[in-house]
Amino acid sequence: MNTLGTFFGKLLKREEEPKQEPLTPNGVLPEGEYYTVLWGIADSYGGMTTVSLERTSAFARQDNRRVTILTFAHEQDPVERTKRLRSQGFLDERVRIRNVWHDMRTWPDEMLRRMTGTLHVDESATEDILDAPRSKRERRNIEATRSDSAGKVLQRDVYSSRGKIVLTDRLDMKVRGEAGGRRLTLFGSDGGVIAQWGSATDMYMAWMDVVLGGKRSYVNVDSAFAANLFHRYRRKNVVVTNVMHSSHVRQNPTVEGELVKGKLPMLKNLGAYDAMITLTQKQRADLIDLGFPAASMRRISNPTEDLAGDPEKQRDPHFGASLARLVPAKRVDHTIRAFAQAGREVPGLRLDIYGEGPESETLAELIHGLDASASIQLKGHDQKAKQVYLDASFSLVSSLYEGQGLVTMESMSAGCIPIVYDVDYGPAEIITHGVDGFLVPSGDVEELAETIVKVATMSPQELTVMRRAARERAKDFFEPNIVREWGRVLGELEFGEVSGASFTARALSARFVEAGSDAAEADLELKVKLEATEKGESIELPELQDLSLSWTLRGTSLYRRVPARLKDDTVIVTIPGGTFADLPKGYVDFNVVFRTGRRLYQPRIAVGEAELPVQFGRMRVYSTAHGNLSLQTQAVEPKSSESAEPTEATDSGASAPGA
Incomplete structure (x- = not known):
């Protein structure tokens, strides 16, 4: 029976993956x-996926x-999706x-x-399998689930294309019926346990090992969500890079200087990959200013x-276009307000806006309220929108922020003059103001309107000169140049053994050193034995x-690194006075961070x-309940009768990495 199943499995695989003729690469890379990692490819996807598909195809x-x-x-059929995207x-x-x-499944x-599993095989996992339809035909490619009374999924069983159980994923391993603890079990066609993992990420990496097959491979992670998971994927035959597609700075932070929460794991593990790719020099420089390694x-x-x-x-000088998702971060309302204002000075202006999103109805009402329905049209989603x-x-x-500004580069390649808010990141590194486009101070609707008027009333000769310049600038970003740059960077990255060492860090001393003549501030000097x-x-x-x-x-996405030096086996670091001065009441956790043997280490400091605690002003260095080094920033206001001392009830240190 197993032999027959294997035969049909191979037959199915041959039908889905026709034999590919070998290719002879040109030597650019x-x-x-070569592999690109995306979490998934939705039916309607945004800029990051668009760029990823374009770069992958360019390679x-x-x-x-x-x-x-x-x-x-x-629930993504890669064969169908491949065919559709190609077509x-x-x-x-x-x-x-x-x-x-x-x-x-196949x-x-x-x-x-x-x-390869990461847990000792427990054969009793076969008893976890949920009830499923009796007929194999009805079980093909299905997922059976078990949930708690609130509807939270506690178990998911996955069936193969032949109607056999292939995986059970339990999320209530600590106490059955209560979320907590995880085990994924892979089954063979005979129903026996093949392998088990304690996390989905471990299972994903085991799959990647099989797909890569031990060959020399380059893996680029585009998805930020995936990048948060796969920083642990280190193999001697694999070089792994990831791309920062958008701003790392959190908008409307609860604490000044916070990083984007969804990118925090990726940023904390910057250095775990062989290289992080930023799209602009300014973003790279800003990350270096935060202490990240150049x-x-x-x-x-x-x-x-x-x-x-x-x-x-010759084009209608009054015709403008905008391509953007209709979401708050794109500030399409600024485009609409500025265009409506410009239209009162320049009769005949018209604007087509392509994109969809949750603000569609609100923006339509805004257009109507500005009496601009005759000149501004919301065109919705169009796969060929860039042709406009x-x-x-x-x-x-008029975005609030950008990763780089793909639509700006596309506009320039078409000879269409860009008028862009000068935001982080990208526009100022693409556009030379007044030469191949226009930069407008971010959020300045008046200036945006005036620039629209200016461009709409330029002479045909002036417009032609700018269109030529825009086209010429866009050539710098065409795929031959960019793929060559990727080839150069990847060629500098090294394969090799990954360190198997472990490290511990113990604080030898912690002291405040008054910073010069300013008695209100003090540097924090730490010495840590590694x-x-x-x-x-x-x-x-x-x-x-x-x-x-x-x-x-702790409890925020405010994260920084401070350079340190090593003397023998002692890490010495001085954190400048004022670093913690403006922080709200809370707790700061410390880690030593370094790379060795193609691996990133971040041991928590015991x-x-x-000799602790030590205190200066409202800053107090102390030992957590778990025996780790932390700093407490106390409230500025006078102490209440309630003790500000950290206790096990208020400060377990449990949220700190490695605590």
Whole structure:
């Protein structure tokens, strides 16, 4: 029976994956296999996925090589999605999509058995399997679930394309019926347990090991969510990079200087990847200013499609276009208000806005309220929307922030003059104001309106000169240049063994040193003993790169790194006075951070021999209930009768990494 199942599994795989002829790469990229990681590809996707598909296809085109996109979302048929995206022109024929769940459902036992578990196999997991339809036909590709009384899923069983149980994912391993603790169990076609994992990420990485097959491989992670998970994927045959697609600065923070919460795990693990790619020099510089290591970051622009616009073509100078998701961060209402205002000075102005989103109805009401329905049209979603740039005279972008500004580059490649808010990040590194486009102070609707009037009333000769300049600038971002830059950067990254060492950090001393003549501020000096072991044996400290101390304001996304130095086995760091001066009442946790052997380490600092607590003003360095080093920032207002001393009830230190 197993032999028959394996035969049909192989037959199914042959039908889905026709034999591919070998290709001879052009040598633009280093030798190896190439993979892009996305969490999933939705039916309607945004800018990050668009850029990822374009860059992946550019790798395939420019280097004549096959590239694979790895996805992890449930209920995505990679074969159907590959065919559809190719037919729509969004995916090169040399690119294919794979999905972890699809592979596990269709793989024969011999492939499933290559997935290595991380838990000792518990055969009793077969008793966890939920009831399912009796007929195999009815069980094909289904998922059976078990939930608690509130509807929270506690277990999910996944069935194969042949109607057999392939995986059970329990999320109530601590106490059955209550969320907590996880175990994923992989089954063979005979119903026996093949492997088990304590987290989905461990299972995903086991699948990736099988897909990559031990070959020399380059993996680029585009999804921020995936990047938060796969920083632990370190293999001697794999170089892993990730791309920062948008701003890292949180808008409307609860504490000044917070980072974007959804990017915090990725940023805390900056250095775990072989390189993080920023799209602009300014974002890279800003991250360096926050203490992140320059050596772990490279700047590579997104590629933009050459829309082959004709700068000599006569266009209606009054016709503008805007492509944006209709969400608050894009501030399309600014575009509408400015355009309506400009229209009162320049009769005949018209604007087409392409995009969809939750603000669609609100923006339609705004257009109506401004009596601008005759000149401003909401066109909705259109897969070929960028083609409007070939006819429009100018484009408008009024975002609150950008990762780089893909639509700006596309507009310029079409000879369409961009009018863009000067925000972080991208516009100022793309546009030379008054030469190939216009930069407007962020949020200045009046200035935006005046710039629209200016462009709409320029002479044909002036417009042609700017269109030529815009086209010329856009060439810098066309895919041949960008893929060559990727090839250069990837060629600098090294394969090799990954460190298997473990490290502990113990505080030797902590003291405040008054900063100069300002008695109101004091530097915090920490000395921390670092010890290394491997396979349970003490070893000498290896060479450490990018040594620093990180601090996090607990319960927030405020995170920074401070450079440190090593003397023998002691880490010495001085945190400048004033660093914590403006923080609200709370707790700051510390870690030593460094790279060695292609791996990032972040040991929590145990109190060790340091004499604590020590205090200066409202800052107090103390030992948590778990014996780790932390700092308390006390309230500015006079103390109430309630004690401000940290106790186990108020401060367990449990939220600190490694506590």
